[in-house]
Amino acid sequence: MSRIDGRAADQLRPVRIERGWSKHPEGSVLVSFGDTRVLCTASVTEGVPRWRRGSGEGWVTAEYAMLPRATNTRGDRESVRGRIGGRTHEISRLIGRSLRAVTDFRALGENTVVLDCDVLQADGGTRTAAITGAWVALADAVAWARRNKLVKSKAEPLTGAVSAVSVGIVGGVPLLDLAYEEDVRAETDMNVVRTGDGRFVEVQGTAEQAPFAREELDALLDLAAAGCAELDGAQRAALAAG
Amino acid sequence: MSRIDGRAADQLRPVRIERGWSKHPEGSVLVSFGDTRVLCTASVTEGVPRWRRGSGEGWVTAEYAMLPRATNTRGDRESVRGRIGGRTHEISRLIGRSLRAVTDFRALGENTVVLDCDVLQADGGTRTAAITGAWVALADAVAWARRNKLVKSKAEPLTGAVSAVSVGIVGGVPLLDLAYEEDVRAETDMNVVRTGDGRFVEVQGTAEQAPFAREELDALLDLAAAGCAELDGAQRAALAAG
Amino acid sequence: MSRIDGRAADQLRPVRIERGWSKHPEGSVLVSFGDTRVLCTASVTEGVPRWRRGSGEGWVTAEYAMLPRATNTRGDRESVRGRIGGRTHEISRLIGRSLRAVTDFRALGENTVVLDCDVLQADGGTRTAAITGAWVALADAVAWARRNKLVKSKAEPLTGAVSAVSVGIVGGVPLLDLAYEEDVRAETDMNVVRTGDGRFVEVQGTAEQAPFAREELDALLDLAAAGCAELDGAQRAALAAG
Amino acid sequence: MSRIDGRAADQLRPVRIERGWSKHPEGSVLVSFGDTRVLCTASVTEGVPRWRRGSGEGWVTAEYAMLPRATNTRGDRESVRGRIGGRTHEISRLIGRSLRAVTDFRALGENTVVLDCDVLQADGGTRTAAITGAWVALADAVAWARRNKLVKSKAEPLTGAVSAVSVGIVGGVPLLDLAYEEDVRAETDMNVVRTGDGRFVEVQGTAEQAPFAREELDALLDLAAAGCAELDGAQRAALAAG
Amino acid sequence: MSRIDGRAADQLRPVRIERGWSKHPEGSVLVSFGDTRVLCTASVTEGVPRWRRGSGEGWVTAEYAMLPRATNTRGDRESVRGRIGGRTHEISRLIGRSLRAVTDFRALGENTVVLDCDVLQADGGTRTAAITGAWVALADAVAWARRNKLVKSKAEPLTGAVSAVSVGIVGGVPLLDLAYEEDVRAETDMNVVRTGDGRFVEVQGTAEQAPFAREELDALLDLAAAGCAELDGAQRAALAAG
């Protein structure tokens, strides 16, 4: 069986990580997984939200959104509708948790980093591209904060890297990094967030069309682990290039 | 190691499923997992949302909410704040997907069932109790719809049962069905939704404090599978008692 | 003439006041007027709203809401609609005013009690059941605040009891404590809130179908006064039982 | 005892009813009770809300609002806050119910009249002035609808007149038509809506500072009845002048 | 060619500026440009918004709104819709900027003046009438603030007068101060805000039906300048009359 775009079942789409895409943010990355394109910016501010003040600890949070015509059919703006949809909320929370899992808040000190992940073009896997790109933007922002004396601790605020990929079962076959056309046909769909050293941060598997057996789950986890290892390499390469 | 309430690591809290708790809904269940108490009502209406009209297929959806003082500290009402929070959205969507995974929409015909899951008292595991109770309310509502000639197909609209349980790693030990105090201390937390015949519908694992290894993930899945099997029995017993 | 449920014109439905229904709140009461069932919880917090700080006086407020399927037909959630309806606002304000009428804010000290009245099942008279139950929850909460040294004054924060009942003219006959079916057919509908010592706190009479004469108003007030006296007894009994 | 402005206890403030104040609406009245000034406009449209279509019956509804600086201190605009307050909701509903109590919807036919009552200047009694003025605007609008063939029935859509006044106990003395300064000092406050033929449409009494006895309630009702009779005369005179 | 109401092309409608229309505000003006009638009130409060505190400078801002039936057809209330429309925002901002252009914030000191411009009746040119009337209300409010020692500086907080008028090309002819019927037929529409000493504060020209040439633009600016000069005279006369 061959995939729409001719990839092997365990092959990622071409991944591109462009650092410094925008001039204002402390970190900014335009990340592409194939035709999926997400602009990730990291904004550093001194201070933390009220509930964390005086703790000596920092905070990292994220907001995800899609431009109205990032998709094949135009969607309404959430600002115009006056409310954020459940899917947007869910993904913003997922990105934030994923990045916080590799952050040492004490080392960060009382600083806040906000990651904005805006999908400029969507073709499946926007949330996993967002996590993968946002981590690089976060790394740049933390380095900026160190250079500008906002981070004072000797310890490194980032305890490791984090990347994410989607996997799914399409026509009975487990596939890595689903493009949109594959995603809509998937029986089961899973997003996996993994650290650079091979541990899991999030595993979210959903039976889209049919419940899945334990063996299928295991196969998907294997596929995702290999994909994340590859993404981890791309992240390192991007940071090294800088 | 013994748990707060003296349970074994693989032991559920006492589960109670009271059918017919309210007089108006077509199905209503007050479900308890220990001190967690959720009122699940199923409302049947003829017809489906606009986007599904003329398809010959029905629809099942869910809304989850918490009473302000279901928790230890009073929370603001979402109606007063004028917006639904991300967590509420996420759980409502999870419950709806879980129930749809065992629904044959063609057999249901153009009818809609709305499941309202209102947490009257919270002590951990509210979403898993909600799914487990909502399925029983749904079963009663579907039977009502059959008796009242809204369901005309010979096929059974419910293709199986579905139940859910939380598992987590606390102090390095995998535990089943976390109470609130365990939940806040968990390093890793996972919600698993499973069909009566042992397949997975949703697997959502999150590293709350530390990323988790593949072996830990496997241990949690085993624990959850056993717990769901037990809940499946409780659901059958409740329906049989009717 | 006999009523739907066989009651005499001046007879209340069976009243049940279950204290301590929930484990978290400082006061919690499940009150039933026949099939109308309202969960009233009282939450005590130290401190008062900004506009009252430094006054040495406390505050009591209330929020009323209905579960979506408390009624015969499912209603939309106000949190989903993103705004609270006029009826909900009106009733929340009525409950708050009623309880404040028997509160000595100076004796309460700078503490706030929030009464949440959530209708689990509706069959007419939800606002009057809510007031009657909320007062008992408030009494328990004030006692808790005294035991926990939040209330320091020697004076008693509650200057008396308060209860409420609906009355109406149905088919030309004044009736006490209308059930839903009576309520929709009523020509005139009145809610009366009365103190334990027989004075009025609120009188809200509305001509639903026909304006009413002064004699009718007088008859309704008599009926309500007798009903409230009986409810006052039920409240005392419930508190004594504790 | 003499009142702030020298009135007797049972004396209304000067009442002015200017018809035709605005050129666009089908009925428009600037009503003044002393310094309280409310612009009441009646807008007639063919057709009724969706839930009433095909019934052959019309509809009357009202919206009340205050200009931000109608009061002594500027209040925030509800449009800016993005939500309508409970008080506004309550009063809008009261005005609507009061006018519907004297409307024969079958005679009105499938037409809708919206009454907008905007307080230009507030000095107590804004809701009672609004009801009193709105009824005159409604009468003009109904006459317009008859002239323009929207009302076809031979029956008169208005079955009678309706007016309203506030009464209250201030310093132990029952007073008619409270000005703002009296209102804030009132122990008890009551709004009474009455038909031209002397029956009650709404009675809303509230213990602001102290519960009230039955005799006090009776005295207030007497006072209000006399005040409304006088207002009824002013309404007739205004209509006759046209 | 003669205009609907017989005016010459360069003739204003009758302008009326009634000061002190309301009793509560520090400045209040009912301004009429023909049938367009706007109530402008100025509210003074000590202190400034948070972002300006400690600057020693004051603030002036404005809110514009229309009563629902100010227009020929009733419009929905923005408070009911829960959001302010783009047109309202635009005009509020325009009024605020216009008044700030003639305010010396240092002379005003840390005081805030809010101008509320509520359109009671609309017949074209509501924003220009609002600016013209609001400036007079502002002048009264500033004088009040001086008398009440809120303004302490010797310098005059108002550096000059400001007024506004609409101009447009209708049927190829440049006209001054368009009434509603002219406005809807205009090919080009322009609002001009000018100081008393003849300089421009705002020029907003829009091609409603056809792009306009530079010569047309020049003709409109000439017409507007003359109109504003006349309005400046009316403002001075109104203030002198006080």
Added chain:
Amino acid sequence: MSRIDGRAADQLRPVRIERGWSKHPEGSVLVSFGDTRVLCTASVTEGVPRWRRGSGEGWVTAEYAMLPRATNTRGDRESVRGRIGGRTHEISRLIGRSLRAVTDFRALGENTVVLDCDVLQADGGTRTAAITGAWVALADAVAWARRNKLVKSKAEPLTGAVSAVSVGIVGGVPLLDLAYEEDVRAETDMNVVRTGDGRFVEVQGTAEQAPFAREELDALLDLAAAGCAELDGAQRAALAAG
């Protein structure tokens, strides 16, 4: 006097118009005016808004927004705040009007084109860049609609080109195409929208710090006209390149 970036007073920043930047929209342009970068996408749908149905005429509308970190300091998302700000509303309306001024709706037929202008990076002049880029995206979308038989008329739906530029007086000198740093220091600021054949569509001049004389206005208009002529050339070149 030399400008920050060394430009002459009448010199545009480098302008770049990249067509086909996104794969989904019917027209998409990434436009840059120096460091200001706006993604303009045009979405074509068959049919028109309800109020225009059956007219035989199409519709063109626009929505403008900024990514949170497009600016030097991160701004809150309007979707998170739950309301669109006045500035956003104003600019969206301006873009829509500008494009409609060169559209023949009858030739377009009952089709709708929505222009989304999302500012990816801001450095002054975002609204003028948006108009300039959106017109090119619109041209591509109209061509697409013609190729796909949605446009059936022989007449060309676009009656001409439209572009926009900002001008302002900084330190007494009229300058073309202000960068952000110039914009904040400008005494007067003007946005001019002009057709390809040299007529005006919008002229919006604002005295930011000091009212401006007629001669200054004239100088700014001359400068803007020259700038727009140059932009018109860039638009033609971009379209020719396709």
